[in-house]
Amino acid sequence: MHVRPTAILGLLACLTPMFPAQAEEPALNVLWIIGEDLGPELGCYGTPEARTPNLDRLAAEGVRFTHAFTATPVCSTSRSGFMTGMYPVTIGAHNHRSHRADGHALPEGVRLLTDWLRPAGYFTANLRDLTGEASERFFRGTGKTDWNFHYDGAPFDGSRWSELAAHQPFYAQVNFAETHRGAAWNSAHERIATPADPARVVFPPYYPDHPLVRADWAQYLNAVMALDRKVGFLLDELEADGLVESTVVIFFGDHGRAMVRGKQWPYDSGLHVPLIIRWPAGVTPPEGFEPGTVDERLVSILDVAATTLAFCGLAKPAKMQGRVLFGPAAEPARRYVFGSRDRGDETVLSIRTVRDARYRYLRNAMPERPFLQLNRYKEWSYPVLGLMRRLYAQGALDPVQARLLAPHRPAEELYDLDADPYETRNLAESGAHAETLARLRAALDDWLETADDQGRAPEPPEVAAHWEARMEQNYGPRLRERELAAGPALLQGTMAGEVTAESAILQTRLTGQGLGFDGDIPGAPGVACFEIARSAEFTRAV
Template structure:
C-alpha cells in the first residue's frame, strides 16, 4: 500500500480540474486513429488474426478439451467473415452443444454468405435442446429460409424458460422485417411479460416494423428494483449447469471465530451509480464535505473496481465473493438458483454470532437468502436491534444517486451546468450539461445523508468501535458509464474508517475489486475464509488482521477483470482486464454495436440528446464513436494518458507486447473461473449434461 499520493492520482486530479482541455486533442487523435479502430477495414482475409490467432489457429482450438477454450474459439470465427463458413458449418456437428449453438448463431450473422450451410442447419431440427434449435432456426431465417425457421423461434417465444424466451425474442429482432409473420405472437407475449421481457418484445417489434424510434416501455417511469418478475425460470429450480456440488464446505465449518480477538462492528454505506466524483478524489466540481471528512479519517482507495457496470451483477459478486460468470448470475434480471454451497457471506457472519441487517436493496440476481439477514427491509433496524454486546454488520443502501433520479423533473441546479466537467465523448449541449449538474447535486444530497448516518452512529456511542465502509455499487448512471466496462462504469469510490487501526488520511493505490469485500469481512470477523471465494483481503485490513488467517492480500495484484453480458433486453458479450495503467477489452459480439437499444437507459435526457444528434449527423470525433456500426474485436487503452478511454491502441505495433500480455491474462482468468457467459443463456439451465 502506498500511503503517499501516486503520480497517477496527481495526474487524475489535474485531468478532472481541466477536463475540457482534452476535447480538441482527443477529437484529432480519434480522427487519426480511426483507420486503426476497424478490424474489418482489411477485409475478411483468412490469414489475418482475430484476438491474436488466425482462422486455422481458432479452428484447431475447437478440439480443445477445455470447454472455455473451444467456446471462445467458435465465438471468434465469425469475425473472419465468409472464410469461416466451412469451419462453422463443420462445427454444427460438434459434440459440445454450446459450440453447435454458437456456430449456428455465427452463421446466421453472416447471412447470405452462409447459404452453403442450409442443409446442415436443416438437420438440426432434430436437436434435443430447444436452445440449439432456435439458434439454427435463426440462421435459416437470416439465410432466407424464413418460413422454415420461424415456427421454431415462435416455439421458443412460448417457452417458459427465461433464457430460451429471451434469446428467441432477440433472434427475431435481429432478423428484422422478414420476421413480420411473428408480430401477432410477439405482441401477445409483450402483454404478459415482465418489464424487461416486454422491452425485448417491443425492441423486436420496432426492428421488424423498421421503426426508427424505440417503443416506450411500460416500465419507463419505474426504477430498477430488486424484483425481476415476469416469466419464471421453471427449469432452473430443478436443473442447473452447476448441478454438481463442487464445493464441500458447510457454513458451520466456517463459523469458528478467533476467540482471542473481539469481533468488530461493521457498517456499510452504499451509494448507487456513482464514480469517484467526490472532492476527496480531486473533483473540484463536487460539494461533498462529509465524505471528504470521512476520507481524511480513514483510507481512500484510488483503484477500486467492480467486475460489472450494473447493480444486480455487481452486487451478486460482492455478496458471494465470486465472479457472477462463475456461478451463472451474469445476465441482468435472471433470478438464478445458486450453485450448491455458494453462500451470501452474511450467512457466515450470522453463524459466527453477528447481528446482520440490510436496509433495503438486495438485487443480487438471485433471491436473497433468508439465512443472510436478521432483518432485511426498508424498515430494517440497524445496530439498534441487536442483543446487548452483540457484534453487528449493518448495510444501509442509499438510492439518491440512481440514474432514475437524474432524468426526473427538477428545478434549478445547485451546481452551475456551465461548469460541469463533461467527458469528451459526450456532446456539449445544455441538455447534457444539465444532466451532469443534476448528478453533482444528487451527490451533495447523498453526502448529507451519509452525514446523518454517521451522526447517529456517533450519538449512539459506537463511532470508535465501528468500522465504516463507504462504496458505490458501480460507475456513474450516465451514458457510457453505467453498464459499460470502461472506468466510467466500473471505477468506484471506496473509503474505510477503522479508528485506531488505519492511518487517517491515508491512500491505497493497489488494485482492489468487489470480490475482495467478502473475504475481507470474514477476516475481520475472525471467520475461516472458504477456499472457493475469488477475492483477496483488502490490503489495509490484511495488515491489521494477519493473525486471523492466511488469505492472500490484494496488495500487489496485477490485474482485475470485468464482464458485460445481457443488460435487460439487450445481449452483449464483453470481457475486460485492467492493470494499474492499461485496460484491455475483448468484444466477443463485435457485430452488436455500442448503441444497442436499452429502453431503461433511453429515458436519460443525455441519451436521447445523443441519439438525436447522431440521427441528424451532427456528431464528430469522440462523440461519434459510440454510434459505430460494429465494435472492434479488441480494445486497448492507456488510462493514464487517456483516462476517458477514447483512443484504441490495440492495432498499434508499439503496444503489441502490452496487448499480448493483457489478452493472455484475460484468457487465463476465463479458464480459471470457467466463464459461464460463454454458454448461451438458453443452455445455461438445461437438461443436457453440459460440462
C-alpha cells in the same frame, strides 16, 4: 440473533478465527454504505463541483482507494458478486436480472456474506428505517438486494437502525439511491444548499458540450451531494448511539455512473467506483491499515466481502474469490482486475475485460452489434442519449463523440489510462502496444479458465425474448407518448443500425420501438441513419 441450526453444521469448518480472540476487545461491528450507480465523482476524488464534506471526512479518517473496480457495470450482477465475494460469471449470475424464478442456487461452498457471519454471532441487517420518523423519509435506505440467484430464507435479520445497538456485534448495510436515476435523482437539487453550476462542470469528451449535457451532469453531481448528506446523517447517528468506537465503516459504489457509456458499459466509467474504509479510532487497526492515507492498489469490490470477514475475525471461505486487504491474512496485491458485461434487460452482449494499473483491454464477442444497441431503460432515462442520436444525424458530433453511434464494436479494445483516462483512443491495432495487448490477452484467457466463466454458454433465446417483451411493455408506451408530445418534427431524434440486404435489422429496431413503421428501409447494405416523422413515414436515409 437469528440462526438457522441446519446452516451452522455446514459452516463450522469455515468459521475458524483468523487469530486468537482478545477478551478485552469485543467483536467489531461493520457498516456498509452503498451508493447506487456511483462513480468516483466525489470531492475527495478530485471533483471540485461535487461538495461532499461528509465523505471527504470519512476519507480523511480512513483509507481511500484510488483503483477500486466492480466486477460488472450493472446492479444485479455486481451485487450478486460483492455479496458472495465471487465473480458473477463463476456463480452463473452474470446476466442482468436473471434466475429470479427458476430455482438457480449458489454453487456448493458459496454463501451470502450474512450466512458466514450469522453462525459467528453476528446480527445482520439491510437498513431501510434509519430514524423511526415518518417525516424523515429522506433519511431512509432502499433495502435493495437484487441478486441473480435463488435464496431460501431471510437473508437479513433486521431492517431498522434502532435494532443495532441492542444486537451487537452486527453487520449492516444501507443502500442509497440518490445517484440512481429516478425520483430521488430528479429532486436531488432540492435536497442540498448549493446545487452544482452547469457552467462549471467537467465531463468526458465523448459527450458534446451542450446545455442538456451540462444540466444532466450537474444533476448527477447534485445527486452525489444529496447522498453525501445521508452519509453525514449516518455518521452522526453512529456517534449519537455510541457505536462509532466499535464500528468499521465501508463506503463504496455498486458500479459506475448512470450515464451514456457509464452504467452497463465495462469501461472505467462503468466499473471504477469509490471505496473508503474507516477503522474505529479506539481500536488498534489491522496490519497495513493507516488512517488518513490513500491506497493505490488494484482492488476488486469482491475484496470487500473477504476483508469484512477478516475484520470480524473469520477466515475467508475456500472458494471465495475476493481477497483480504488488511491484517494477518492479507493477500498479495492484485496485478489485474477483471470484469464482464452480458445481457442487460433486452440488450444482449458478451464482453470481457481486464485492467492493470495502466491499461484496459476489452474483448467483444458480438462486434457486429452497435455501441448504442437498443435498451429502452436508457432511451427513457438518459436524455443525453436522444440528444446524441439527433446530433449524429446532423453531423454535429466530433469523431470521438460519433464513435458512440457506430454501427459496430471493435472485436478488441485497448486503452492507455495514463495517457487517455476517458478511453477514447483504441490502441488494439497499434504496433507499439503489441506486447501489452498480448500480455493482457493472455491474462484474460487465464482468468476465463480459472473463473470457469459460465457466460461462454449463451442464454436460452426465450430469456432475451421475455425481456424484449417486458421492456417494451414497461417503456414502449411511455416512449411513444413522450415522442408524440415532442411535436411534429421528430419522434425520437434518430436511430442507427446495420442494414442487411433485406433491411431486417433496422426493420426490427423500428418495430421494436413501436414507431408504427414495419416496412423495409430503402438502401444498400451498410449504415443507415434515419428520422421518423410524426406521421411515421420514412423521411430520410443515408
